[in-house]
Amino acid sequence: MTDSASGRPGGRDPDALIARAGLHGDPNRDQHFLVDDRVLDRVPGYLPADADTSHVLEIGAGTGALTDRLLAVADRVTAVERDPRLAAFLREEFAAAIEEGRLRLVEGDALEVDFPDDATASVSNLPYGVSSEVTFRLLPIGIPLVLMFQREFAERMAAEPNTPEYGRLSVTAGHYADVSVVETVPKEAFDPAPAVESALVRAVPRAPEYAVPDDEFFLRFVTAVFTQRRKTMRNAVRNTAHISGLAEPDAVVAAADEDLMGARAGELAPAQFAELASLAWDVGAPEAEP
Ligand SMILES: C[S@@+](CC[C@H](N)C(=O)[O-])C[C@H]1O[C@@H](n2cnc3c(N)ncnc32)[C@H](O)[C@@H]1O
Numbered sequence: 001m002t003d004s005a006s007g008r009p010g011g012r013d014p015d016a017l018i019a020r021a022g023l024h025g026d027p028n029r030d031q032h033f034l035v036d037d038r039v040l041d042r043v044p045g046y047l048p049a050d051a052d053t054s055h056v057l058e059i060g061a062g063t064g065a066l067t068d069r070l071l072a073v074a075d076r077v078t079a080v081e082r083d084p085r086l087a088a089f090l091r092e093e094f095a096a097a098i099e100e101g102r103l104r105l106v107e108g109d110a111l112e113v114d115f116p117d118d119a120t121a122s123v124s125n126l127p128y129g130v131s132s133e134v135t136f137r138l139l140p141i142g143i144p145l146v147l148m149f150q151r152e153f154a155e156r157m158a159a160e161p162n163t164p165e166y167g168r169l170s171v172t173a174g175h176y177a178d179v180s181v182v183e184t185v186p187k188e189a190f191d192p193a194p195a196v197e198s199a200l201v202r203a204v205p206r207a208p209e210y211a212v213p214d215d216e217f218f219l220r221f222v223t224a225v226f227t228q229r230r231k232t233m234r235n236a237v238r239n240t241a242h243i244s245g246l247a248e249p250d251a252v253v254a255a256a257d258e259d260l261m262g263a264r265a266g267e268l269a270p271a272q273f274a275e276l277a278s279l280a281w282d283v284g285a286p287e288a289e290p
Contacts, residue, residue, distance in 0.1 A: 056121050
């Protein structure tokens with residue numbers, strides 16, 4: 001593909017896009033545009049080889065540098081952008097793709113707009129201020145994701161038990177998908193440069209290797225006990241009933257395996273949380289709304 005506006009080989013030049021948009025990224029609006037062509041060109045390739053790219057969803061399209069690369073691999077792209085100035089620019093810059101029905105631009109907040117029902121994958125350089133909320137809107141859809149995060153967040157998402165990074169985020173993200181960090185990205189790859197390094201994560205959806213009686217309760221239970229990660233599970237289960245919604249936390253502690261109750265949350269594998277959450281569901285009298 002050639003950048004029709006710049007004549008460069010490859011996708012549209014990210015610096016030229018910013019110049020044409022005529023604005024500077026505003027960090028207060030989570031605007032850090034990816035300007036390293038090599039990174040941009042690699043991003044869509046992190047989708048699994050067998051991913052269906054018929055309809056790719058992009059959150060936070062900015063000046064469209066990634067949108068352009070997505071249009072090169074996808075049949076259709078839906079791009080969400082909250083900033084009206086960027087949305088207006090994208091409509092002009094990508095008028096041909098919009099006209100052809102290959103690009104749909106949704107101007108609005110990614111936390112509020114409806115995502116398309118038939119999206120087959122999402123590839124996004126996320127607005128970091130809402131990356132967690134957006135990710136937990138995307139994960140339950142069950143499509144492959146390639147998402148850029150702050151590096152620390154990415155590493156927490158992909159962490160294994162018994163590491164400092166392992167926590168609520170690792171277990172809850174891992175409930176929906178196999179999560180891995182596929183590339184770390186330096187600050188200089190962005191304009192303006194963010195305060196911290198970034199990383200690209202791939203999430204491949206799959207059913208968890210354990211069963212839980214209720215997804216919502218499982219996630220709530222895990223969230224609750226990790227608020228007391230320095231305590232034994234025995235104390236964490238007892239002290240966090242107001243979060244997990246357990247009316248009878250002592251009954252859970254009494255019925256649970258001694259070894260599990262003596263461990264700390266950071267030492268338990270997802271399947272062990274599932275075992276405990278199932279027990280808690282049966283004997284702990286969870287309330288619907290804590
Ligand atoms: C990190 S920039 C990425 C821009 C572009 N995709 C790129 O890679 O250069 C995030 C973009 O998300 C937009 N944004 C910020 N908050 C948003 C929200 N709540 N909903 C939708 N877009 C948002 C910003 O205006 C910005 O364009």
